[in-house]
Amino acid sequence: MRLQKVNAVITGASSGIGQAVVSRFRREGANLLLTGRRPELPEGHPDDLYLPGDLADERFVSELAAEAADHLGHVQVVVLCHGFQASSPLAEMTYDDAREVLHSNLLSSFLALKHLMPLAPKSGASMVCVSSRFGMVGTPNQTMYSAAKGGLIALARGAAVEWAARNIRVNVVAPGLTVTPVIEASFQRRADPAGYRRARESSIPLGRLATPGEVADAILFLACPESSYITGAVLPVDGGYTAF
Template structure:
């Protein structure tokens, strides 16, 4: 499917080494975008970027830690120098953390929020001058179903992702006059490496997966490319009247009444 507004646009995708980030980078590259992937895992990122280049795409991989402002600033300067001004941003980098509220340390709290929430702001901050100068600039933040509905044991992930949705709405208002759209996608269960590793740790992986699938109205969980498709749509000119929105990509799980 052709998506207007993506061809030759420089798009930065954080957390691009695998999973949703890699799938998004691939979809954008297939539609003619000039893709810059950022990730802390340099080896896995380079393998992903090499695949894009082998397929004929213009792609760049830059090791960066989104929690560190200097790292973000330097990475985006490299993107600008190698590919040109940034025209779109996908804030996908994140960590899924499991802590007890009574035992979590301040350092652990700060570390989780630095990646899941502060990183999105830092990337926007250092891309903002380019985005303001671009025609039809767009930002997509990858939040989570946990921003609205969560389960026990997901503290502080749910809090950080709720904050990311709030950040999305606020920035959509702040940047609308600059012609910059800001939206979020909220994936539910998605067949990423982390989900596969979680299933493998269960006593009965097949039974655990069957239980997960049973609560999804569609009877399956999303593939990373399906989340990437929603991101690509929101970045494109087909979504030119959409800003401040949160789009669930959760197989209908968020619409289900428990019981």
Template sequence: MSGTERDRERVDPAAAEHDSAGRVLNVLITGASSGIGEAVAERFRASGAKLFLTGRRAEPPSTLRPVERYLAGDLNDETFVAQVMDEAVAELGPIDSVIACHGLQADGALTEMEVGKALELLEANVLSVFSVLKHAVPRIREGGGQIVLVSSRLGLVGIPGQAMYTAAKGGLVMLGKGAAVELAPRNIRVNIAAPGLTETPIIEAGIQRHSDPEAYRAQRAATIPMQRLAQPSEVAEAIFFLGSPASSYITGAVLPVDGGYTAA
């Protein structure tokens, strides 16, 4: 039995996520090489969905299956974005769900951040997602589909030292809302997930740079009503809901997945 056949055999047909016509979902996920994006891919994979993944890292995620495709590159490059969409359709057929998990985080006081860094934040978190939407929408299955943009709790509130990051993530929220209204007549739903502090490799690396990592972790957790950081799998569950037919009458919504941070 080939590797492809073995992987197909592992999927439980009864658990497979289907659209309203009974088809297994074709799902495109950006930022899928690590962290939340990798967890989202795992959640859709467990549902039986067919995946096309992209990310910046040259190496594919270790969870990639032989039946799946991973394409590495820079989504700030519109030519690469168009290539991703063409190859995704060639691999999967018409797309049902697009999950945009990519982005860039950077700290910096307003008066100290260089304009180039500010532009980089806007390009990575807003303009590249605009490009994904521009090229993905024409490839979404006739009859409709769903798009999820992954923003941040800091797209909803401001904190010192993050003014440009909050501006970028807040811009992503409004991009999603505008797209939701524009695309609703085509039955393409667009929703936004706003994760809080999540135990991804990037966040963990930041914690470990402090002289007392565990004390710093506890300090950050104390700012969250639930008193802990999220697990990537918890965020992935919320994104999976928005990116599947289970949320069929929800569009233009922002779903905080932040342990109560933005409610406090």
């Protein structure tokens, strides 16, 4: 029960990695306020408060922070698991699509950090941003997504330095390709789903995709006191993809 009596806000909680984080945090005893784009959680829990909404809308983020203050009081842990990926050659991407990628991945995280930071207790807090392996390397057709996730890394590092005097730690987990419903669906749209998956796995030194639980375990570590002297760090959970 490493998070017993710890209040946490988790975004992107309704699916994928965020859903796995919720499961881990429940198991460790945290009090949760959750948000995501879906109207409701696929796996509800009587003690969880879930507020659906768009984190790129500052009015909603302000309301989320107010609800966190009313429901939880202080917030010791914030996990930002939300995001949106659009694959397109850079020269073919529209301005509106590029703006949506930046808003959904970077500016929404800025808003969440800005509005939730004042709820950190004097004893400190841990904030974990979920970026991507593509925030650390360039890859075809992912340039704007890489820009947004790379910007998220820079945002977290800047916040880590700026808020260190308040004992607010800000770190980043950068997952590689993870077996989420979105990824599984993208495989199924290919002409040869099994062959496409094997090709993706062959690009990873460990030879397989991550599970959401493996990424959630890394996030849990950065949320817990065991990582109390870690801030401004980027932890790749990518099977070695960014190691070469």
